[in-house]
Amino acid sequence: MAILVNEHSRVVVQGITGREGRARAKLMRDYGTRVVAGCTPGRAGDAVDGVPVYDTVADAAAAHGGLDASVIFVPAPHVKAAALEAIAAGVPLVVLVGDRVPVWDVMEVARAAAARGVDFLGPNTLGCLSVGKGVLGMIGGRAASAREWFKPGRVGVASRSGGMTSSTGYYLSKAGIGLSSLVHVGGDSIVGLPLPDVVRRFQADADTECIALFGEIGGSQEERVAELLRTGEVTKPVVAYIGGRAATSGVRFSHAGAIVEGGRGTHEGKVAALRGAGAVVVERFDELPAAVAAALGR
């Protein structure tokens, strides 16, 4: 099963004729992802490394009997239009890789997605990867690295940091703990699939037995995961590390979402909420693999 992407997912890459889109589409395919189409307005009939290009997402969907996901590689100011197009075409999962997408654009995307009943991942996300099955976005960089770093197994990884998604996956795999899927929810303050939504999907996924989280200061995602544990909606063990203990209030630490404001979203608050709800929170990141192993009963 895995979540969000698997070996059957039919994927379109929006912006495939651009430098980044082309390079990333190739990496996704190298990992085994079914990239069936690309999309760039005015470029219908072209092909990029053998992938057919269409003018619109709707055209691509019609030509391929439906699509399961779109990955958007266009500059931040154009992400909104591209996402609204994919949502209007009914693509069930839209991945917004772009960094620095204006937050008011994201709220418009969220409104459209909710109205159409579809999901989006990001913005500012490395994407998601289901081990040995497929990748949406750019987790791992090279396909060979992704194969070497992430081993198959039964732990789901969800992270607010892109680099730490890879890191968490790598250190778990290195400790002999395999993974089902890895999801970077995106570094922004408003994202389509925040940690609690990803945790819910892991709860519903038969391939996932335990959930490893990399959280950060700012926002309410970690607190909402704690709520899911408290209400019993999530029963699988959750093991977490929360970054930003040394951070100061009112300052944004790279990620648009990583800011403590008005006493909300503090490191202590998140740790206390998760622990109070029964999650294991490690103090040092390198303690995570042992804690996950313990949660798995090893």
Place this chain on the structure above:
Amino acid sequence: MARLAESHGKQLLAAAGIAVPRGGVARSADEARSLAAGLGGAVVVKAQAQTTSRAGQGLIAFADDAAGAAALATGLLGRTVANFPITEVLVEERLAFVAERYAGLILDDRRRCPVLLVASRGGSGLEEIAREHPESVAELPVDVVDGVTAGAAAELWARVGVAAAEAARLGETCARLWQVARSVEARSAEINPIAVRADGSPVALDCRITVDDAAVFRHADLGIDVARELGHPPTALERIAWEVERDDYRGTFYFLQMRDGFDRGERVVAFHGAGGGGSMMAMDALQRAGFSVANFCDTSGNPPASKVYRAARVLLSQPGVDGYFGSGSGVASQEQFHSARGLVKAFLEEPLAVPAVVRLGGNGEEKAIEILQGFTKGLSVPVECYGKDTPVDACAARFAELVAAHRPAPTDAPRRTPAPAARPYAFRSPTGEITYDHAVCARCASKACVAACVPQILKVSDDGLPVLAVTPEEAARGRCTECLACEVDCRALGAGGGHVALAVPGLDEYRRGRGLE
């Protein structure tokens, strides 16, 4: 910065039809005096500082006349708040009122939409009001397209016990506040307090508007010069760093100063992270090892070596640090040797005079370690580099050992500019200039630069000298990726004939001012 000054925010509110007190900004006691005289009567003098509860800190004070205003300004200007001097005060007419309310438009990460918040008790912070008087606070999720109507907002005010006539007027204020927030793409726009005067008219006594950093490019009219939420006005060094970042879209360079005015021995270190999450994790590890960081810095998103070099130069322009520590997530998808070369160039030029530990785990890490550790052996201080299999806490512990063992020695002068080339061969890169001294290259047996050039745009000419294999125009337009191998690898493995000049505008002047040059 993306947080607008109070006076700026009030201009926007006034332009949208929300009443604000008459007044203006003063930068000296004399300006405060003449502003107060122009206003006539009692005034309020407010320090312009990014801090909460200004009243509690004595940063807001009242005067009966112009002389009093001048005296207050004298006391406030030059005072330091959170390490930053107060350079401006707002002088406004003092208004009588019968009630204080709160209205705010914030963005809710949970519902993914704007939310209008109102409170019948204004003045103090909203969290405090909500905690102590929850019945006085109400909220309304707002459709991002449809916005706030005066009618819906008036109903919200009625819910917190405001009488109908006043609720209608405050509802109108909220609709206008929405327009301001939407038009500048605010992440938050708060009026606190809204004073209600005896005749029922609302006046915005204070406001706080923060514009989305990522949307600043669409709002040149706001005059935001550093689109970064720093928690303080930008420092001179932060401005220099922002200039490096502003027009260079290759990867990200994020820099903010967290401490200044410290000395050697205080365990304050220059911190160079990569990626937001990994950087925070590394900063936490440094804290556990007993250090504090002078700055936060993040170079990520596959930046060229030139950008990492400039970042390192900015970091090294913080006098008093006891060491240089770098670490990101540890498993980066970007090729790490670019960062290694950028650091080597900066460390050798400075030259680095404190221990450095840098964790460059991820793709290409073996090569990165070889470059950073191997090419800095000539320095008088240790430079150690680690990969993904050394945890960040282990790196921090090793760093602590090196710092403890380090004995400061007199520092050498910077080695930034080489001797003029006898036989110069030069071409432009996207943000700099590469110069070979072919007189030196003629003696070079290795031609390491040609082999190491990442984009492979160099070749050995028929005369046995390194030259461009593409046109100079192509190199300048981006075929040259500024990997810096033509200098860094040349210096270590060749004869040292290659040099890359990469300016950091304003940095040399800054360093002279801080006694670093």
